[in-house]
Amino acid sequence: MRHVLSVLVENEPGVLSRVVGLFSGRGFNIETLNVGPTLEDGISLMTITTSGDEQIIEQITKQLRKLVTVVKVVDLTHLQSVEREMVLIKVNAEDDRRAEILRIADIFRCKVVDVSSNELTLEITGDQGKIKAIVSLLQRFGIKEFARTGTVAMRRSMQME
Template sequence: MRHIISILVENEPGVLSRVAGLFSGRGFNIETLNVAPTLTPGLSIMTITTHGDEQIIEQIIKQLRKLVTTLKVVDLSEASSVEREMMLLRVDAEGTKRAEILRIVDIFRCKVVDVSPEELIIEVTGEQGKLTALINLLQRYGIKEVARTGAVALRRGMQG
């Protein structure tokens, strides 16, 4: 099962490598990783997506909590949360393809952020399923390049 783990950490050198080392040292895979500073100076939030059964995820969380620089660890998969990912796609858009691609962009509420005579760069934000569906639709036009941020997520409402 896919899990999204949110980790509040002290923003100091080596924290990312210790967290990544914890995963790799135990044979766990990080599917996506996103790190950014919080509003509190000196603190960052790491959002990691990984796969595993409940027992494996419980072990990961316990190990993460043992790290000195870790202040809080939450499995957002267990709570009601909002998850988003941002993706940029470079798509071949020559000739008659362009109008069809622009219709798809409109349906998916994407933005065209760069235009050239031969291609478009499209920005899309949403859940993983939306991004996958867009990729599947645009593949027939020729996707030249994809860049994705990985998941970011927050718990909904007043869940502590």
């Protein structure tokens, strides 16, 4: 099962290496990894997606919490959360196909971030399902380049009912 871990860490040299080493040393795979600073000086947020059963994920979170540089670990998998990824896709866009590609981009609320006489570069932001859907639609035009961020996620706010 896919799990999304939110890990607050002290932003210091070697912290990424220690976290990644924990995974690789125990034979766990990191599917995506996204790291960035928070609003608090010296603290960064790592969003890690990995797969495993509950026992494996429990073992991973316990081991992460033992690292001195780790401030907090939250498994967002069973919590109400928001997930997003960003993708840049460069697509063949000859004159006769350009309008169709732009219609697809509009439907998926993509941004055109670069244009040439025979290519369009699109920026797509969304969850894994949205990304998968637009990639499958654009493949028939010929995808020339593809760059994808890892998952960024956070717990949803409490909803008033």
